[in-house]
Amino acid sequence: MLDSEMSHLRQSLGREPTETETAIISAEWSEHCSYKSSREHLRILPRDAPYVISDKGLDSGVIDVGGGYVVTAHIESHNHPSAVEPYGGAATGVGGIIRDIMSAGTRPICILDGLRFGDIEADRHAAWLLRGAVRGISDYGNCLGIPTIGGETGFDPSYSKYTLVDVAAVGFGIRERLIHNTAGPGDHIVLLGGPTGYDGVGGAQFASERMDEEDRSAVQIPDPFMEKMVMEAILKLRPYIKALKDLGGGGLACAASETADALGVGIAIDTDAVHTRDNNMTPPQIMASESQERMLAIVDDTGLAHIREVCGRFRVPHSIIGVVNDTGTLTVRHHGTVVAELPASLAAHAPPLRWPSKPPTPGEDHTTIPDQNDYTHTLERMLGGADCASRNWIYSQYDHEVGIRTVSRPGQDASVLRLDNGKYLAVSMCGSPRHCHLNPYHGTMGCFEEACRNVRCAGATPVAMLDHLQFGSPEDPQIFWSFLQSVRALADYSKHTGIPCIGGKVSLYNETDTGPIKPSPVILVLGLADQNFRRRPIRDGDALYIIGVTKNETGGSSYHHHTGTGGGTCPRVDMVSSTSNGVAASSLAGLGTIHDCSRGGLAVAASRMCITSDMGCTIDLDAIPGDVPHPGVALFAESHSRYLVSIPYNHTKEAAHTLGEAGVPHARIGTYGGASIRFEAGATPVCNVMVDKAHNTWSESLERMIHHG
Known part of the structure; x- marks a missing residue:
């Protein structure tokens, strides 16, 4: 805690806090748990929509998807x-997010992961971290039976x-x-799951400051088999649980202080009743331990x-x-003595x-990448980078x-995913x-829009967003x-599109002695569709269409990264075009195969469509909508709101009519x-890669880098 925070605590209590009270407040007032630096600013995010369900104390966002069903997400x-122990850190991350979904009384149906590592092409430590994190996610999720x-x-x-x-x-x-x-008042507080141990004590504080040194005691120990049993027990007990965290x-x-505050009640806890791994644990350790696979339930006599x-x-x-009582106070007793009493x-x-x-200097310089003679070699390098x-x-590990x-x-x-309704x-x-580092406003909006584009490619309509802001x-x-x-x-893109933010996370102090990370917001978008639009196989003679305008926007691109x-x-999102282009693209989902243009630009997006269909393609760069200075920009610019659509040769008139309308x-x-x-540009080839070589x-490439550098 900061000195000012300790002074505030003393003044609020009118006395010196006890050791246990200090431990509770240190955990709860950590940046990781309290959002004390970000909470006020997050209020501008739109959170309401007719289908959003808001309840006090929920650990996950909830939307009504019709037919009496809900989807939860976090x-x-x-x-x-x-970063200290990638296997255990990643595995327990999966366990925690699964329990957040369970706390609403819903069954977890899928997991997604967003991973960032150092330069894996040159950094063997980055490869070690990747292998450990992927194995941790795989082992934990596979043991739970959650895809x-x-x-x-x-x-x-x-x-x-x-x-x-x-x-x-x-x-x-x-x-x-x-x-x-x-x-x-009179309800019972039940702690269920694995025993409380020393692992993870002080984990919230560890995650709330720069990582100058490794603290292995702050890393929790995963037990997916206990998590599976907790999950099945909770789902059986849903009708009898009044609150769950x-x-x-x-x-x-x-868990105790936030539950008491959210529900407007008091909670009295006896640490002697907590099942622990070690009988010598002190009250501060018991209260601050982050041992995994544990949940706090409130039940009445019948529920008990x-x-x-x-x-x-x-x-x-x-x-x-x-x-539970009506005092509005968190009271902790140990051996019959009150060791903490906090509002x-x-x-x-x-x-x-x-x-x-204050904004950094300098910002974007708006330079144009120089033209070059060998785009074939560049594309091959990018596909293998x-x-x-x-x-x-x-x-494939999952x-x-x-x-x-x-x-x-x-x-x-x-x-x-297929839903029951x-x-x-x-x-x-x-x-x-890299986009967010160059321009955090347009870079972040681009992340949001790209996630929406991906959902549109499946023929779905984006209905909700969750953000994870990491700096x-x-x-x-x-x-x-x-x-x-x-x-x-x-906030701006959400207001324009009407897509509400139903949850998220802020993670600060992501830096080591080598410096801070680049701004790394990650956006999760959920979309709904009334049918499953299966990708049509691409055949000889099919047409390739592009939707959207290509602009002279290569800052922060993969092309810049690979060429140094x-x-x-930084690419900008035109919010009006973003919506209209997305609706037009998704309207073709039943007609052709849709792929968004993003990392690597048109060249990489088109190559991926050819690789996955084992089919070549001839593309006229002069036909692309937009005003670009030379073929390099047409190939590798990462302008937003663009889609590639393969259309069967006998449906081109229908596609052209739909897009024209x-x-x-x-x-x-x-x-x-x-x-x-x-x-080609002007009927002259500017880049030509064989499909089989591109496929290999x-x-x-990535597997080779992971194992051999």
């Missing part, structure tokens, strides 16, 4: 722990000696079975009887550790911190079909740190300015056929 990170259906992975030197491990989960359930979080960051200290019966059946350890509202609300902000290479090695809901596998623009849920997670120290005015710009961008070029203009910029730019991916380069 996103979290485990960055510091994963990992998608996500995204990126590499940048700013993550040297560090990693970002973002984990999102989606749940599904019946609306009438939601746990609505209520409590009254995950014990995540800050452990019992945060059911907990005993169900937990016994599933062999889930549980303890009756306290009682719940005081504990749950850290005094806000207001940091100065860590930025654009296939992520198949990563998602079971992405368990649960039989998955209808679109990882590797597509969006992953798609006949609808389909499309999910996409996106981030672009360095907020005490740096330039970093805090970047954070504020990112929040403003999300700096500066340039929509009034969006579009053009037929290519025809499929042959064995090469050929780009794209599909094998």
